Amino acid sequence: MAGRSGKVTVVGAGFYGSTTAQRLAEYDVFDTVVLTDIVEGKPEGLALDLNQSRPVEGFETQVVGRTTTADGGGYEATAGSDIVVITAGLPRKPGMSRMDLIETNAKIVRSVAENVATHSPDAVVIVVSNPLDEMTALTQLATGFPRQRVIGQAGMLDTARFTYFVAEALGVPVGSVRTLTLGSHGDTMVPVPSRCTVDGKPLADVMPAEQVEELVTRTRNGGAEVVALLKTGSAYYAPSAAAARMARAVHDDAGAVMPVCAWVDGEYGISGVYLGVEAEIGRTGVRRVVETDLTADELAGLKEAAEAVRTKQADVKDL
Numbered sequence: 001m002a003g004r005s006g007k008v009t010v011v012g013a014g015f016y017g018s019t020t021a022q023r024l025a026e027y028d029v030f031d032t033v034v035l036t037d038i039v040e041g042k043p044e045g046l047a048l049d050l051n052q053s054r055p056v057e058g059f060e061t062q063v064v065g066r067t068t069t070a071d072g073g074g075y076e077a078t079a080g081s082d083i084v085v086i087t088a089g090l091p092r093k094p095g096m097s098r099m100d101l102i103e104t105n106a107k108i109v110r111s112v113a114e115n116v117a118t119h120s121p122d123a124v125v126i127v128v129s130n131p132l133d134e135m136t137a138l139t140q141l142a143t144g145f146p147r148q149r150v151i152g153q154a155g156m157l158d159t160a161r162f163t164y165f166v167a168e169a170l171g172v173p174v175g176s177v178r179t180l181t182l183g184s185h186g187d188t189m190v191p192v193p194s195r196c197t198v199d200g201k202p203l204a205d206v207m208p209a210e211q212v213e214e215l216v217t218r219t220r221n222g223g224a225e226v227v228a229l230l231k232t233g234s235a236y237y238a239p240s241a242a243a244a245r246m247a248r249a250v251h252d253d254a255g256a257v258m259p260v261c262a263w264v265d266g267e268y269g270i271s272g273v274y275l276g277v278e279a280e281i282g283r284t285g286v287r288r289v290v291e292t293d294l295t296a297d298e299l300a301g302l303k304e305a306a307e308a309v310r311t312k313q314a315d316v317k318d319l
């Protein structure tokens with residue numbers, strides 16, 4: 001296949017990381033996918049297994065697995081990555097909020113980010129570890145990378161969940177539904193009903209307001225609903241689909257507009273915070289934040305979300 005190029009590393013070979021590596025490898029557009037973890041042998045074993053799927057699935061991307069240590073051992077296998085996806089960290093257990101993970105995951109993400117900066121100084125970094133907005137801000141601090149090269153994944157997932165719930169409720173194909181969520185990944189997620197359509201018609205015309213509200217609430221709790229069913233671990237099929245699509249947009253220099261956690265600097269009258277917004281994604285990371293028309297209520301919700309995450313992001317430097 002023409003055009004296979006580049007190296008992408010997925011840090012953390014748990015459920016999120018291994019499914020992301022699988023999706024990235026199966027795209028067959030990268031030369032190499034590197035998968036790492038601190039659990040001895042786990043990334044090597046998964047990489048071997050993924051490589052053995054290549055004749056069946058018909059992809060040539062090489063998958064490399066490497067065990068790493070906290071002091072940076074093994075990171076040489078990741079050197080010169082164009083893209084790094086950070087999935088390292090604990091997932092939630094039933095009843096836990098994403099914020100309950102902050103202290104443990106901050107230690108993990110900080111050390112991962114420092115090693116990434118040393119070995120892949122030009123990479124675009126996509127963060128998924130929770131709590132998402134804070135871990136994205138921390139990764140930017142710990143790498144010292146330009147802000148447009150550090151992006152968080154949340155909005156693609158929240159939007160996908162909302163889209164699925166609307167399609168399921170109306171009994172229509174997911175492809176006919178467009179939804180949008182902005183804000184933070186959590187309680188201050190901001191659904192944008194004015195931008196939601198079904199077959200091009202405004203959502204408000206095809207679904208009663210109370211039902212839209214129910215689906216918004218279900219979307220906001222979308223992660224917890226899966227956690228409660230699984231009992232151990234959290235969702236990974238939809239999350240990995242979202243992160244892999246972002247990585248692909250970087251690889252392809254696609255200029256695709258996606259809801260992501262990006263540094264906001266003046267857009268919507270908000271400055272100095274990582275927040276869920278739409279952004280154009282290409283080889284350099286975020287090319288620009290795309291402002292969309294919002295109703296007064298939606299804009300107020302976005303500003304509220306920005307203030308809620310701003311304080312917590314300011315604290316991450318001490319973690």
Ligand SMILES: NC(=O)c1ccc[n+]([C@@H]2O[C@H](COP(=O)([O-])OP(=O)(O)OC[C@H]3O[C@@H](n4cnc5c(N)ncnc54)[C@H](O)[C@@H]3O)[C@@H](O)[C@H]2O)c1
Pocket residue numbers: 011012013014015016017036037038039068070087088089090091092101105108111112127128129130132153154157185233234235236239
């Ligand atoms: N942003 C989102 O939308 C979203 C969605 C789902 C899950 N998540 C988050 O993604 C993270 C991973 O979830 P998961 O389901 O894969 O969990 P998991 O427990 O299956 O995997 C996490 C992996 O990280 C590894 N790890 C820990 N410290 C490491 C380090 N220093 N270097 C490399 N690897 C390390 C662990 O050994 C483990 O294999 C969690 O924080 C979870 O909350 C985010």
